[in-house]
Amino acid sequence: MPIVTAMIELIKGGGVTSPKGFTAGATHAGIKTAGEGTADLGLLVSDVPATVAGVFTSNKVVSPSVVVTRQRVAGGQARAVVANSGCANCCVGGQGLRDAEEMAALAAGHIGVVAEEVLVCSTGMIGVELPMALVRQNLGNIQLGDESGTDFAGAILTTDTRQKEIAVSLEVSGTKIRIGGTAKGAGMIHPNMATMLAFVATDARVEKLFLDRALHEAVDVSFNMIDIDGDQSTNDTALVFANGKAGGDAITVGSAGADVFQEGLTYVCTALAKELVKDAEGAQRLIEVEVVGAQTVDDARCAAREIASSLLVKAMVHGRDPNWGRLMMALGKSGIEFDESRVDIFINDIHIAHEGIAIPYLKDAVISAMSVPEVRFRVSVDAGAAVATAWGCDLTEEYVTLNSAYST
Amino acid sequence: MPIVTAMIELIKGGGVTSPKGFTAGATHAGIKTAGEGTADLGLLVSDVPATVAGVFTSNKVVSPSVVVTRQRVAGGQARAVVANSGCANCCVGGQGLRDAEEMAALAAGHIGVVAEEVLVCSTGMIGVELPMALVRQNLGNIQLGDESGTDFAGAILTTDTRQKEIAVSLEVSGTKIRIGGTAKGAGMIHPNMATMLAFVATDARVEKLFLDRALHEAVDVSFNMIDIDGDQSTNDTALVFANGKAGGDAITVGSAGADVFQEGLTYVCTALAKELVKDAEGAQRLIEVEVVGAQTVDDARCAAREIASSLLVKAMVHGRDPNWGRLMMALGKSGIEFDESRVDIFINDIHIAHEGIAIPYLKDAVISAMSVPEVRFRVSVDAGAAVATAWGCDLTEEYVTLNSAYST
Numbered sequence: 001m002p003i004v005t006a007m008i009e010l011i012k013g014g015g016v017t018s019p020k021g022f023t024a025g026a027t028h029a030g031i032k033t034a035g036e037g038t039a040d041l042g043l044l045v046s047d048v049p050a051t052v053a054g055v056f057t058s059n060k061v062v063s064p065s066v067v068v069t070r071q072r073v074a075g076g077q078a079r080a081v082v083a084n085s086g087c088a089n090c091c092v093g094g095q096g097l098r099d100a101e102e103m104a105a106l107a108a109g110h111i112g113v114v115a116e117e118v119l120v121c122s123t124g125m126i127g128v129e130l131p132m133a134l135v136r137q138n139l140g141n142i143q144l145g146d147e148s149g150t151d152f153a154g155a156i157l158t159t160d161t162r163q164k165e166i167a168v169s170l171e172v173s174g175t176k177i178r179i180g181g182t183a184k185g186a187g188m189i190h191p192n193m194a195t196m197l198a199f200v201a202t203d204a205r206v207e208k209l210f211l212d213r214a215l216h217e218a219v220d221v222s223f224n225m226i227d228i229d230g231d232q233s234t235n236d237t238a239l240v241f242a243n244g245k246a247g248g249d250a251i252t253v254g255s256a257g258a259d260v261f262q263e264g265l266t267y268v269c270t271a272l273a274k275e276l277v278k279d280a281e282g283a284q285r286l287i288e289v290e291v292v293g294a295q296t297v298d299d300a301r302c303a304a305r306e307i308a309s310s311l312l313v314k315a316m317v318h319g320r321d322p323n324w325g326r327l328m329m330a331l332g333k334s335g336i337e338f339d340e341s342r343v344d345i346f347i348n349d350i351h352i353a354h355e356g357i358a359i360p361y362l363k364d365a366v367i368s369a370m371s372v373p374e375v376r377f378r379v380s381v382d383a384g385a386a387v388a389t390a391w392g393c394d395l396t397e398e399y400v401t402l403n404s405a406y407s408t
Numbered sequence: 409m410p411i412v413t414a415m416i417e418l419i420k421g422g423g424v425t426s427p428k429g430f431t432a433g434a435t436h437a438g439i440k441t442a443g444e445g446t447a448d449l450g451l452l453v454s455d456v457p458a459t460v461a462g463v464f465t466s467n468k469v470v471s472p473s474v475v476v477t478r479q480r481v482a483g484g485q486a487r488a489v490v491a492n493s494g495c496a497n498c499c500v501g502g503q504g505l506r507d508a509e510e511m512a513a514l515a516a517g518h519i520g521v522v523a524e525e526v527l528v529c530s531t532g533m534i535g536v537e538l539p540m541a542l543v544r545q546n547l548g549n550i551q552l553g554d555e556s557g558t559d560f561a562g563a564i565l566t567t568d569t570r571q572k573e574i575a576v577s578l579e580v581s582g583t584k585i586r587i588g589g590t591a592k593g594a595g596m597i598h599p600n601m602a603t604m605l606a607f608v609a610t611d612a613r614v615e616k617l618f619l620d621r622a623l624h625e626a627v628d629v630s631f632n633m634i635d636i637d638g639d640q641s642t643n644d645t646a647l648v649f650a651n652g653k654a655g656g657d658a659i660t661v662g663s664a665g666a667d668v669f670q671e672g673l674t675y676v677c678t679a680l681a682k683e684l685v686k687d688a689e690g691a692q693r694l695i696e697v698e699v700v701g702a703q704t705v706d707d708a709r710c711a712a713r714e715i716a717s718s719l720l721v722k723a724m725v726h727g728r729d730p731n732w733g734r735l736m737m738a739l740g741k742s743g744i745e746f747d748e749s750r751v752d753i754f755i756n757d758i759h760i761a762h763e764g765i766a767i768p769y770l771k772d773a774v775i776s777a778m779s780v781p782e783v784r785f786r787v788s789v790d791a792g793a794a795v796a797t798a799w800g801c802d803l804t805e806e807y808v809t810l811n812s813a814y815s816t
Contacts (some may be wrong), residue, residue: 060741061748091736093749093765127734127766234737258738311719315808325534328499329642332469339499340469359536397805400723 014167422575594668
């Protein structure tokens with residue numbers, strides 16, 4: 001969590017429709033096999049055209065839904081996004097592009113806007129076509145409401161066990177604005193599902209160039225710093241819509257409110273990212289890895305991610321085993337600049353290694369300190385002043401069981 | 409396995425002492441806690457000074473045992489290697505270097521050579537000092553014999569369930585030579601143990617420069633193409649000793665026998681590498697990933713390794729689930745050059761995806777085809793002519809259980 005200097009207020013029970021001028025809704029189309037009547041098709045709509053920015057998967061294999069959305073986001077404005085769970089619309093040849101465009105067009109018709117103003121996201125099984133007949137039959141049933149953010153948050157879930165939602169309000173250059181968001185996680189109980197989707201809405205008035213930069217900066221320290229299993233989806237997408245309904249001057253690069261808005265956006269993204277990790281499949285503990293004293297921010301980020309994603313580190317957290325040698329191993333594997341004899345390691349504030357050597361400690365005390373839902377590692381490499389934090393989850397037998405089940 | 413064009417003959421029951429002029433032995437020193445009387449200290453000795461080459465971990469944190477050995481290997485000749493299991497002699501400050509040097513000196517005294525001719529390897533727990541008193545008391549008990557390769561192969565094991573040994577004979581430029589080897593695996597039942605050690609002996613007469621190149625080339629397609637859990641030890645070491653006892657002309661870069669010797673060495677390293685994967689902790693199935701038609705060998709290697717090391721791919725093999733979408737995901741994540749619409753995928757020779765799209769198949773037939781000890785994926789990317797093979801193992805609940813147990 002970044003140090004909060006802006007006055008960020010949590011909106012209790014808030015979500016993606018907490019900002020002014022956003023409505024949402026969802027319906028059961030039958031795309032997702034889990035749970036009769038479960039919502040699997042959702043819409044998030046802005047009353048007025050919103051400035052939009054997006055960050056997408058860097059996997060070379062991408063869903064046509066990502067292709068369509070990326071292109072439309074580049075245009076700078078959008079009115080809505082339609083999202084489905086149960087099918088990733090990926091690795092299905094040319095049909096995928098036609099289906100993504102049709103799904104957006106159906107949503108546009110339903111809410112009365114032009115098709116190009118609607119973005120589209122899919123998550124679920126790779127290699128099977130979207131059942132468009134079900135989409136056609138059911139999309140019209142979606143009823144929009146300004147308190148239906150939770151319905152939308154539910155429609156995008158696959159193997160997640162719960163909705164992830166957050167909303168905050170803050171003052172930007174004298175104008176009170178709201179930022180709300182929802183995300184779905186990298187849980188993969190049903191095989192082939194690995195997609196991270198995040199949707200953020202704000203009623204701030206934000207210029208496109210700054211919104212692009214702000215989203216990238218927020219994603220870099222939040223969604224890009226979490227690791228469930230090292231794999232990366234073909235459909236990962238984070239979108240932010242800024243519809244300006246709160247009024248005030250447009251927030252631009254270098255404008256008075258830019259830093260405050262950035263803080264709010266980063267806060268929302270970080271909170272959602274941590275929720276994704278906590279709800280990862282089979283996960284029982286959150287791992288927070290803070291690397292301090294690295295030569296560069298890139299070094300700090302690289303080392304933090306390497307440690308948070310090491311299977312041996314994940315397994316030791318599961319077993320509450322203070323095997324700090326595994327942290328050294330992962331740190332060394334990261335390839336960053338450091339001197340082993342200057343490394344200090346702390347587990348939940350207990351100083352366990354000093355200058356690269358074990359400190360005699362009461363093992364039971366450290367095991368006890370690790371018996372909490374959030375295990376924090378601080379690794380000081382004393383090579384500079386750069387800092388970064390990454391999050392991961394423990395590796396459990398349940399993860400394996402869930403991911404090795406037949407896809408049938 | 410490379411295509412064998414040389415006449416490589418397997419020596420039945422052979423191992424590291426099958427080549428002429430090598431003896432080995434082992435003893436129980438008490439360093440390794442597992443099993444009373446289990447050997448944990450071993451010696452491999454050449455009757456005469458041998459040309460030596462080594463490949464070492466690229467982890468930035470390395471055991472002082474690696475530091476000592478790397479330096480001595482650079483000198484080009486050695487008489488022996490002493491190896492212990494149970495303690496990695498790593499992350500223990502300056503004491504580690506003194507202990508590595510003393511262990512080598514003790515071994516040198518025992519066999520009557522100078523200390524600088526003895527290499528040293530350690531594997532086991534990181535962050536604890538070598539119990540040198542036990543080494544001093546017991547090293548002298550090691551009895552050398554030319555049929556004791558199996559004893560040495562046992563002394564280096566940590567969480568492995570069995571010795572890995574192989575020996576072959578082949579004719580190089582009219583001279584019959586032998587290459588024998590042993591390795592210990594990346595099994596990590598006891599936490600903190602992750603080291604891969606490999607020792608290869610040959611009675612061929614080999615010039616240092618060529619031996620260096622040949623070992624690197626062999627390691628690149630064998631030990632460097634296996635993945636257990638993506639982590640990398642601080643102690644990984646592969647050594648080859650060539651003592652020339654078979655006679656004949658020295659094999660040099662470009663000499664008549666160079667290619668044949670390379671084939672033999674690669675054969676031995678590949679066989680040992682596959683044994684390591686098969687005996688990985690909790691592993692029930694070997695995964696072989698062959699990427700064909702890549703633009704460059706680097707691309708092919710990168711993609712094959714990415715697929716073989718994907719947790720989702722490993723889990724699907726465990727569950728015998730033909731989720732080819734996960735192969736596409738891992739291929740895309742590798743970042744190599746390819747066009748999704750030209751990818752074909754085969755699972756144990758069953759054609760499952762063509763031009764990036766699923767082929768309708770009998771799911772039960774594929775599940776049945778995956779119910780074997782070796783699951784082979786062939787991924788054709790149709791972007792060039794380069795080929796590479798990587799090996800991995802399935803991810804099982806047992807792996808997690810084993811690696812999350814307390815280190816006590």
